[in-house]
Amino acid sequence: MRIGETAAAAGVSAKTVRFYEDRGLLPAADRASNGYRDYGQETVSRLEFIRRGRTAGLTLSQISDILAVRDTGQAPCVHVKDLLAQQLHDLDARIAELTALQATVAAYHDAAAAGDPAACDPERICTYL
Amino acid sequence: MRIGETAAAAGVSAKTVRFYEDRGLLPAADRASNGYRDYGQETVSRLEFIRRGRTAGLTLSQISDILAVRDTGQAPCVHVKDLLAQQLHDLDARIAELTALQATVAAYHDAAAAGDPAACDPERICTYL
DNA sequence: CTGCACCTTCCACTACGCTGGAACGTCAAG
DNA sequence: CTTGACGTTCCAGCGTAGTGGAAGGTGCAG
Numbered sequence: 001m002r003i004g005e006t007a008a009a010a011g012v013s014a015k016t017v018r019f020y021e022d023r024g025l026l027p028a029a030d031r032a033s034n035g036y037r038d039y040g041q042e043t044v045s046r047l048e049f050i051r052r053g054r055t056a057g058l059t060l061s062q063i064s065d066i067l068a069v070r071d072t073g074q075a076p077c078v079h080v081k082d083l084l085a086q087q088l089h090d091l092d093a094r095i096a097e098l099t100a101l102q103a104t105v106a107a108y109h110d111a112a113a114a115g116d117p118a119a120c121d122p123e124r125i126c127t128y129l
Numbered sequence: 130m131r132i133g134e135t136a137a138a139a140g141v142s143a144k145t146v147r148f149y150e151d152r153g154l155l156p157a158a159d160r161a162s163n164g165y166r167d168y169g170q171e172t173v174s175r176l177e178f179i180r181r182g183r184t185a186g187l188t189l190s191q192i193s194d195i196l197a198v199r200d201t202g203q204a205p206c207v208h209v210k211d212l213l214a215q216q217l218h219d220l221d222a223r224i225a226e227l228t229a230l231q232a233t234v235a236a237y238h239d240a241a242a243a244g245d246p247a248a249c250d251p252e253r254i255c256t257y258l
Numbered sequence: 259c260t261g262c263a264c265c266t267t268c269c270a271c272t273a274c275g276c277t278g279g280a281a282c283g284t285c286a287a288g
Numbered sequence: 289c290t291t292g293a294c295g296t297t298c299c300a301g302c303g304t305a306g307t308g309g310a311a312g313g314t315g316c317a318g
Contacts, residue, residue, distance in 0.1 A: 004264065014265085019306060034314055036265055042252070049254040056237060056258060057230050060305070070254050077246035080255045084238040091231040095224060101186050102220040108185060109213040117206035123171070125178040125199050126209045129185060133294065143295085148276060163284060165295055189275070 003029075006039040010047030017047065025050060025064050027071075057087055132158075135168040139176030146176065154179060154193050156200075186216055 007014045017037075020026045026046060029037035046067070053063040062083055069076035112128035120127045136143045146166075149155045155175060158166035175196070182192040191212055198205035241257035249256045 002265075013307085015307065016305085018267095023305090034265080036314080045252060046254065049258065052258050054305090056234050066255060066258075070251065073251075075246045075249040075251075076255050077241060077244065077249045077257050080257050081238065081241035084234055084241055084257075087234050088231065088238055091227055091234060095227050095231065098220055098224050098227065102217065102224065105185050105213055105216050105220060109210065109217055112206060112210035112213055115206065117204045120204040120206045122199065122202075122204070123174060125175065126195060126205045128206050128209050128213075129178065129181050129195075131295075142277085144277060145275085147296095152275090163295080165284085183275090 001039045001041075001043075002032075003037045003039065006043055006047070009044045011051060012047055020047070020050065020060075023060060023064065025060060025067060056084070057091070058083060130168045130170075130172075131161075132166045132168065135172055135176070138173045140180060141176055149176070149179065149189075152189060152193065154189060154196060185213070186220070187212060 001009075003014045003017055007017045010017075017026065021029060026043065029039060029043075032038045049067075050060075050063050053066070054060075066076045066080055066083070069079050108128060115128055130138075132143045132146055136146045139146075146155065150158060155172065158168060158172075161167045178196075179189075179192050182195070183189075195205045195209055195212070198208050237258060244257055
């Protein structure tokens with residue numbers, strides 16, 4: 001399978017496949033006699049795995065770690081579980097952060113909606129921020 | 130006031146002040162005879178305003194727009210209110226996105242916590258993702 | 259023979275908000 | 289006279305996950 005077909009089967013671009021190879025998420029591809037990369041079905045699986053990882057919000061670096069474990073022949077599931085736990089924790093933190101920010105901005109906005117623009121002090125640029 | 134003192138008064142670095150000038154958030158500074166930038170108290174206020182805007186999650190570009198309105202002599206409050214409304218909307222969307230992602234990841238994690246790593250199919254890299 | 263779709267490599271660029279560092283000037287204190 | 293803390297300019301890089309484009313090779317159809 002050439003790169004375009006492989007990429008399409010996994011739902012990514014050929015550019016992305018080369019980029020992943022460059023970043024070590026895919027092993028160096030076999031080459032046909034004309035120099036074209038030649039892939040098998042396992043590369044499609046691997047690309048799909050990367051995609052699932054991305055969808056779960058994992059970074060390429062984290063996914064790369066999982067793949068490295070799998071490539072030693074071990075099941076990376078325990079590692080995956082830990083990463084998912086970490087990811088859950090990060091998401092909770094980010095959601096809390098954004099929620100706090102949301103409250104702050106909402107308060108500013110309410111004040112701005114209730115206030116009188118003409119009363120705004122130029123010295124302070126805008127009284128409502 | 131020299132740049133370091135001004136920056137310290139506003140709680141930013143001198144580098145940041147030069148960067149803001151470069152980006153048009155601060156007007157070109159007056160210069161002392163030795164070429165050093167010379168600032169007044171109004172620059173500290175302006176830097177503080179920028180900081181409040183950043184704290185509210187606004188981009189430098191948005192803050193720059195507000196400052197541009199203020200620099201025409203108009204009160205930017207109405208514009209600020211609109212930006213805050215937009216920001217609220219964006220925050221809601223991002224929080225919803227992250228919350229959905231959190232649910233997805235939580236489901237993966239639960240499955241991984243309950244499953245048996247030994248049963249993992251190498252073909253799929255890891256069954257729990 | 260030509261056109262076209264595909265492949266190759268390599269370099270640059272995107273957004274965002276700075277930060278680091280080089281190489282140099284200025285000024286007051288010891 | 290030197291040291292050190294400040295200031296100046298300008299250029300480069302961070303991190304993230306790719307994307308865009310140039311310049312060229314390959315292979316098949318018409």
